Amino acid sequence: MKWDEFIITGDPLILGAQISILISGIGAVFVLTYFKKWKWLWDEWITSVDHKKLGIMYILIAILMFFRGGIDALMMRTQLAAPNMTFLDSLHYNEIFTTHGTIMIIFMAMPFLIGLMNVVVPLQIGARDVAFPFLNNLSFWTFVIGMGLFNISFIIGGSPSAGWTSYMPLASNELNPGPGQNYYLLGLQISGIGTLATGVNMMVTIFKMRAKGMKLFMMPMFTWTTLITSMIIVLAFPVLTIALAEMTFDRLFGTHFFNLTNGGMPMLWANLFWIWGHPEVYIVALPAFGIFSEIISTFSKKRLFGYNAMVYSIIAISVLSFLVWVHHFFTMGSGAVVNSFFSITTMAISIPTGVKIFNWLLTMHKGRISFTTPMLWSIAFIPNFVIGGVTGVMLAMAAADYQYHNTYFLVSHFHYVLIAATVFACFAGLIYWYPKMFGHKLNERIGKWFFWIFVAGFNICFFPQYFLGLDGMPRRINVYGVEDGWFALNFISTVGAFIMGLAFIILVYNIYYSFRYSPRETTGDSWDGRTLEWATSSAIPPHYNFAKVPEVTSMDAYWKMKEEGIDPNKIEKYEKIHMPSNTALPFVMGCFMFLVGFGLVFEWFWMGIVGGIGIFACMAFRSFDYNDGYYVSVEEIEETEKRAREAK
Amino acid sequence: MLKNGKSLKWLAFLALSLFLSGCGNMTVLDPKGPVAESQAWLILFSIGFMLLIVLVVFILLTVILVKYRERDDHKGYQPDIEGSHKLEIIWTIIPVIIVIILSVPTIMTIFELEEAPAATSHKEPVVVHATSVNWKWIFSYPEEGIETVNYLNIPTDRPILFKLTSADSMAALWIPQLGGQKYNMAGMETQLYLQADEVGTYAGRNANYTGEGFADQRFDVVALEQGDFDTWVEETQNDAPELTQDEYDKLMVPGSASEMTFSSTHLDWVDHSTDAEYAINAWDRMGYVPLNPHSRAWKSI
Numbered sequence: 001m002k003w004d005e006f007i008i009t010g011d012p013l014i015l016g017a018q019i020s021i022l023i024s025g026i027g028a029v030f031v032l033t034y035f036k037k038w039k040w041l042w043d044e045w046i047t048s049v050d051h052k053k054l055g056i057m058y059i060l061i062a063i064l065m066f067f068r069g070g071i072d073a074l075m076m077r078t079q080l081a082a083p084n085m086t087f088l089d090s091l092h093y094n095e096i097f098t099t100h101g102t103i104m105i106i107f108m109a110m111p112f113l114i115g116l117m118n119v120v121v122p123l124q125i126g127a128r129d130v131a132f133p134f135l136n137n138l139s140f141w142t143f144v145i146g147m148g149l150f151n152i153s154f155i156i157g158g159s160p161s162a163g164w165t166s167y168m169p170l171a172s173n174e175l176n177p178g179p180g181q182n183y184y185l186l187g188l189q190i191s192g193i194g195t196l197a198t199g200v201n202m203m204v205t206i207f208k209m210r211a212k213g214m215k216l217f218m219m220p221m222f223t224w225t226t227l228i229t230s231m232i233i234v235l236a237f238p239v240l241t242i243a244l245a246e247m248t249f250d251r252l253f254g255t256h257f258f259n260l261t262n263g264g265m266p267m268l269w270a271n272l273f274w275i276w277g278h279p280e281v282y283i284v285a286l287p288a289f290g291i292f293s294e295i296i297s298t299f300s301k302k303r304l305f306g307y308n309a310m311v312y313s314i315i316a317i318s319v320l321s322f323l324v325w326v327h328h329f330f331t332m333g334s335g336a337v338v339n340s341f342f343s344i345t346t347m348a349i350s351i352p353t354g355v356k357i358f359n360w361l362l363t364m365h366k367g368r369i370s371f372t373t374p375m376l377w378s379i380a381f382i383p384n385f386v387i388g389g390v391t392g393v394m395l396a397m398a399a400a401d402y403q404y405h406n407t408y409f410l411v412s413h414f415h416y417v418l419i420a421a422t423v424f425a426c427f428a429g430l431i432y433w434y435p436k437m438f439g440h441k442l443n444e445r446i447g448k449w450f451f452w453i454f455v456a457g458f459n460i461c462f463f464p465q466y467f468l469g470l471d472g473m474p475r476r477i478n479v480y481g482v483e484d485g486w487f488a489l490n491f492i493s494t495v496g497a498f499i500m501g502l503a504f505i506i507l508v509y510n511i512y513y514s515f516r517y518s519p520r521e522t523t524g525d526s527w528d529g530r531t532l533e534w535a536t537s538s539a540i541p542p543h544y545n546f547a548k549v550p551e552v553t554s555m556d557a558y559w560k561m562k563e564e565g566i567d568p569n570k571i572e573k574y575e576k577i578h579m580p581s582n583t584a585l586p587f588v589m590g591c592f593m594f595l596v597g598f599g600l601v602f603e604w605f606w607m608g609i610v611g612g613i614g615i616f617a618c619m620a621f622r623s624f625d626y627n628d629g630y631y632v633s634v635e636e637i638e639e640t641e642k643r644a645r646e647a648k
Numbered sequence: 649m650l651k652n653g654k655s656l657k658w659l660a661f662l663a664l665s666l667f668l669s670g671c672g673n674m675t676v677l678d679p680k681g682p683v684a685e686s687q688a689w690l691i692l693f694s695i696g697f698m699l700l701i702v703l704v705v706f707i708l709l710t711v712i713l714v715k716y717r718e719r720d721d722h723k724g725y726q727p728d729i730e731g732s733h734k735l736e737i738i739w740t741i742i743p744v745i746i747v748i749i750l751s752v753p754t755i756m757t758i759f760e761l762e763e764a765p766a767a768t769s770h771k772e773p774v775v776v777h778a779t780s781v782n783w784k785w786i787f788s789y790p791e792e793g794i795e796t797v798n799y800l801n802i803p804t805d806r807p808i809l810f811k812l813t814s815a816d817s818m819a820a821l822w823i824p825q826l827g828g829q830k831y832n833m834a835g836m837e838t839q840l841y842l843q844a845d846e847v848g849t850y851a852g853r854n855a856n857y858t859g860e861g862f863a864d865q866r867f868d869v870v871a872l873e874q875g876d877f878d879t880w881v882e883e884t885q886n887d888a889p890e891l892t893q894d895e896y897d898k899l900m901v902p903g904s905a906s907e908m909t910f911s912s913t914h915l916d917w918v919d920h921s922t923d924a925e926y927a928i929n930a931w932d933r934m935g936y937v938p939l940n941p942h943s944r945a946w947k948s949i
Contacts, residue, residue, distance in 0.1 A: 090861070094860065162859075170817040178939075332831045343758070361709060366729060367716050369717050394695070397750060402761070402829055405820070474853065475857070476857040477862060
C-alpha cells in the first residue's frame with residue numbers, strides 16, 4: 001500500500017479537518033496535563049461503572065457526533081443550494097451523505113437515548129445501578145471504539161460511500177474498492193456489540209431491580225419504552241451482526257453472500273438490512289415517546305392520560321415494527337400481494353401512534369400547562385411529528401410510493417419523524433434531566449432562543465423537500481441543472497439548514513453560560529417531578545442513588561409521596577450499601593477491539609490477530625477476577641446525606 | 649389590530665395560492681399517461697385525508713394550549729383523570745376506518761399497475777429491455793432489433809412493457825410524468841408498464857443511488873406518434889451501425905456515455921437477468937481494474 005492511499009490528501013476541506021483535529025487533540029492533552037486532571041479522568045470517568053457517569057459520557061459523545069453529522073449536513077446543503085454547484089465533487093458528496101446518515105442514526109440518536117436511559121432508568125425504578133455494571137462500562141467503550149473507527153475514515157483511507165444502507169453490489173469490492181466500506185462494516189459491528197449488551201442490561205435491570213412494590217404497570221413511561229426498546233434491540237441487532245459479518249467476509253475473504261459473482265444474492269442484503277433497519281427506527285423513536293410522556297405529564301401537572309393504552313400502543317408498535325420492512329423496497333417488484341400486505345401493516349402502525357398522539361393531547365387537557373423549555377420541545381413534537389406521520393402513511397400506499405420512492409419526499413418524511421421525535425426528545429430530555437446530571441438548570445431564556453430558532457430552521461429546511469420530491473428530485477444526487485427547476489426550493493432548504501446550525505451554537509453557548517451563571521440546585525426535585533428520579537437526596541445524586549430504596553405503592557410514585565407528605569429521605573438508621581468496583585478492563589478490551597477493527601479495515605491480518613488475542617486474554621483475566629465490589633460505609637452515607645440536607 | 653388581521657388573511661391567501669399553483673406544475677402531479685395519472689390521483693386523494701387529520705390535531709392542540717396554559721384565572725384543573733375508554737376507542741376506530749378507506753384504492757391500484765393500462769390493453773405492448781450500467785442506460789427493442797443508449801423513443805397511446813435488469817449496481821428506472829419507478833437488479837428481471845398519451849419529451853433517470861456518476865444517469869424519453877415511431881425504427885434498422893460485443897464491453901466499464909443508436913441488440917449474446925457476472929468479466933477483457941478512489945493511481949486515470 002502506498003502512503004497516499006493511507007492518509008487522505010489533496011482535498012483542502014479534509015486537510016482543514018486534519019489540522020483542526022490535531023490542534024484540538026494537542027489542546028486536550030495540554031489542558032489535562034496543565035490542570036493535572038489525568039488521574040481524575042481515569043478514576044472518575046474512564047473506569048467508572050456508575051450508570052449516571054456512563055450516561056453523561058454517552059450524551060457528550062452523542063452531542064459531538066451531532067456536530068460532526070451536522071457539519072456533514074451543512075456541506076451537503078451547501079452543495080445543493082444552487083444548480084451546478086462545484087463545492088463538493090461526486091466522491092466527496094457521496095462519502096458525506098453516507099457518513100451523515102450512519103453517524104446520525106448509530107452514533108448520535110441511539111447513544112443519546114442510551115445515555116438518557118443510563119442516567120434515568122435506574123433512578124426511576126429505584127435501583128442502585130444497572131444489573132451488570134461491568135458490562136455497562138464495556139458497552140460504552142465498544143460504542144466509543146466503533147464510533148472512533150468509523151470517524152477516522154475520512155482522514156485515513158477514505159470514508160464509505162455506498163449510502164448508510166450500503167446496498168449490495170454497490171458496496172462490494174468490485175464497485176467500492178478501498179477501505180471505506182470496511183470502516184462502515186467494522187465500526188457498526190463493534191459498536192453493535194455494545195448496543196446489544198446494553199439491550200440485555202436494561203432488560204434485566206428493569207425486570208429484576210425495581211424498587212419494592214413497583215409492579216410493571218406502575219413503571220414510569222420512559223422505563224416502559226426503555227424496556228420495549230431493549231427487547232427490540234435484543235431481537236433486531238443479531239440480524240445486523242450476521243449481515244455485517246457476511247458482508248465483511250465477502251469483502252475480506254472472498255465469500256459470495258451478496259456479490260454479483262458465483263450466485264451471490266445482492267437483494268438478500270437489502271432484506272436483512274431492513275429487517276434490522278426498520279425496528280431500528282423504533283429503537284430511536286420509542287424512548288423519545290417515553291421522554292415526551294414524562295415531560296408532558298410533569299408540566300401539565302397531571303397524570304398521563306390512558307396509561308394502559310399508552311403501554312399497549314408501544315407494544316403494538318414494537319410488534320408491527322418487525323412486519324413492515326418490505327416497505328423500504330416496494331419498487332423491488334415483490335408482486336402485488338406482497339406489496340399489499342406490507343402496505344397495510346405499514347399503515348397499521350399509524351393506529352397505535354395516533355392513539356398516543358391523542359393521549360398526549362388529553363394529558364394536557366384540563367391540566368396546568370407551564371411552558372418550560374423541555375415542555376416547548378414536547379409540544380412542538382406533536383404538530384411536526386404528525387406532519388411526518390401522515391406523509392409516512394402516504395408513503396405506505398405502495399402504488400403511490402412508486403412515485404415517491406428514493407425522492408426528497410422520502411427524505412423530508414423521515415427527517416420530520418426522526419428530528420421531531422428523536423432529536424426533539426434528546427433536547428427535551430437533556431434539558432429536563434440536566435439538573436439531575438449537573439446540579440444546575442440550563443438557562444431558560446437562551447433555551448427558548450435555541451428552541452424557536454431550531455424549530456423554525458427545521459421546518460424551513462425540510463418542508464420544501466416534500467415539494468422537491470413531488471417535482472421529481474431524487475435523493476442522493478450531488479448536482480442538478482438549471483432546467484430541472486429545483487433551485488428556489490433547494491435554496492430555501494439550505495437556508496433552513498444553516499438556521500439549525502446557528503441554533504446548535506446557541507445550545508453550546510447555553511451549556512457554557514449555564515455552567516458559569518445558573519444558580520446551583522439545592523434540592524433534587526428541580527421541576528416538581530412525579531417519578532422517583534426526583535426523590536434522590538441531592539441535585540447530583542450520590543453514587544449509591546438512594547440512601548434507602550423507597551417503597552412504591554402507585555404510579556407517579558414520588559408525586560404520591562409528596563401528596564401524602566412522606567419524605568423518602570427521612571431515614572432513621574442508615575445501613576451500609578454494596579456497590580460495584582471501578583474497572584479498567586473494558587477500556588483495555590476496547591483498545592484491543594480497535595486493533596482488530598483497524599487491522600481488518602486495511603486487511604492487515606497480523607494486527608487483527610494481535611487484537612483478537614488481546615480480547616481473549618482480557619476475557620480470561622476477567623473470568624479469574626474475584627472482585628465483587630465493596631461496601632459504602634454508614635459514616636460515608638451519613639456524611640453525604642447530611643451535606644445534602646444542609647444544602648436544602 | 650384589524651389591519652393586522654387583514655394582512656394576515658391576505659398573506660394566508662397568497663401562501664395558499666402560491667402553494668396550489670406550485671402543485672399544478674409539479675412533475676409527479678402533471679401526468680402524461682394513464683399510469684402516472686392513477687398514481688397522481690391516489691396521491692391527491694391521500695393528501696386530502698391527511699390534511700384533515702393534520703387540521704384536527706392542530707386545532708385540538710391550539711385550543712388545549714390556549715385554554716389550559718398556566719395563568720392566574722385558571723379554570724378546570726383536574727389532575728387525576730386516568731383516561732377514558734370511550735375516547736380511546738373512538739380514536740382507535742377512526743384511524744382504523746381511515747386506513748381501510750386508504751387501503752382499498754391503494755390495493756386496487758397496486759394490482760392495476762401490474763398489467764397494461766386498461767384503455768389500451770387490447771394493443772400489443774412495445775417491449776423494451778432497459779438495462780442499467782454504471783452510469784448509463786441501455787435500451788433494447790428485441791422485436792425491432794434495435795438498441796439505444798441514454799435515450800428512449802416510444803410511440804404514444806400504446807403500453808410500453810419495460811423488462812428491467814442491471815449489469816451491476818441496483819438502479820431504478822423512473823420517468824415521473826409517465827409513472828412510478830421499479831428497481832433494475834442484476835441477475836433478475838422486473839417488469840413495468842408505462843404509457844405516454846401525449847407527444848413530447850419527458851425526463852427519465854435512475855432514481856436509486858449507484859455511486860459516482862449517479863446524478864448524470866439520466867435520459868430523455870421521446871414520445872412520438874405511432875407513424876413517426878415506425879419511421880424512426882425503420883431508419884435506425886437501415887442506417888445505424890451494428891452493436892459489436894467489443895463495443896458493448898466498453899460500455900460495461902463504469903463511466904458516462906453520450907446518446908448512441910445501434911441496429912442490433914446485446915440480447916444476442918447476453919441476458920443480464922440470468923447472467924449477473926457479465927459486466928465483471930467484461931472488465932477483465934477490457935483491462936479495467938477497480939482502485940481505491942482516493943489513491944493517486946486512480947486520479948491519474
